[in-house]
Amino acid sequence: MNLLLFFRQQRCYNIKSSVIEKKRGILPEKGEFKILKKFVVRGGRPLVGEVTVSGAKNAAVAILPATILAGGKCVLENLPNISDVATSVQILHAMGASIRMIDKSTLEIDTSRIVITEVPAEMSRQMRASYYFLGALLGRFGRGCVSMPGGCDLGPRPIDQHLKAFAALGAEFRVEYGTIHVRSDGLQAEHIFFDTVSVGATINAMLAAVKAEGLTILENVAKEPHIVDVANFLNTMGADVRGAGTDVIKIRGVKEMHGCNYSIIPDQIEAGSYMVAAAITRGNVLIRNVIPKHLEPITAKLERAGATVEEYDDAVRVYCVGDIEPLNIKTMPHPGFPTDMQPLMAVLLSTAKGTSIITEGIWDNRFRYVDELIRMGANIQVDGRVAVIEGVPALQPAPVRATDLRAGAALVVAALAADGVSEIEEIGHIERGYEDLVGKLRGLGADIKRIETPEKQLRQAL
């Protein structure tokens, strides 16, 4: 569900009945059939033109729960219209926040009347970032509970470092029947050294520590652009967070926070996805609303692969005319090469003139898409966290299935490069993180459409 649909559904919300619940899409109609959604792409043409990047998903899904700490009105601009954002907004609404849509990417969120400190299980399971509600609820109310989060299956995704931080700040937690409960009678500052660099644990610790008494020091933290964005948002709400973007973050707890206006940074990975799409299709694309500094690890690899990247103040132009050169890439926490770009680079390197090696440094199981790419003619051998890619002259069209969000985007890019018609199924993964992918690609001259087929109709046709 996207944000516009969420607000359309809210219009029927005042009439309380299960009929309305069904209209909101929460309760399925009796005998309702699943809708099968797919992208159909006729590839083989260069992408040319301009595209505007939306707000960063991984900042937005942390900043939305963080509005709870304001206990007042926040106006958030540059929110991406994606289903993970819609889910976060739904959760806030279900907990008692009032939400007003100002324009397609701006919401006013008033969290002053939140009384519920439990995230509805069916919503929290739809995405990974629902765990940020724990830190925000703990900071404001001293308690919260969230069902074990869902999200992309990239191998084991433990949250021990989140819980370690909460415990260090004086909270108790228990996991019961798949739900995490946290509680504290007053958070106290602490010096916390994370055992592993974690984006989620760094943000969750910040969300709780802004209200802890004293000076919290977080060491061995993540440094991604969205960590800095969340810290800036917290400071705009009255928090005192310093050092975000370095290895050590210092947080002096404050008693009160307040509402604010804030604009979310552009999405580094969405921008990177269009950069790769421009290069592999031998196109020429101006990608607007980006922070070129955030793209440096991606730019460096694309240039080594033979693409040209021109940087402007808030845009980059990518084009590529010659062959793709093979590369070795190891994904690492920022400022290393981002793991979320790994499947996209694998697609690009599948057409390189030679052998490339990609080593996944973050997740145990982020090569599940490789079988799908092999269907498209790629020559890739995976051994654990290492993929050896022998470049082939061209990718072939095929029916494929998105195995997770970035893998899905990578398959769309592969389909854009393959001469002929490909179909990508299970696009719900992709729609969790890419705003209007079809519209934006069509604006660049791509031949792509989104098709919805009720399963019933599909079965009758078979």
Ligand code: EPU
């Ligand atoms: N880890 C632990 N214990 C923890 C937390 C993490 O061992 O308590 C390990 C993980 O198993 C992993 C590593 O630490 O090996 C890094 O995990 P991290 O916590 O940084 O990942 P995350 O916060 O769950 C976010 C993004 C991911 C992105 C990673 C790494 C969000 C909502 N998700 O996940 O984004 O891959 O950071 O940059 O911010 C995506 O957008 O497609 C996506 C999967």
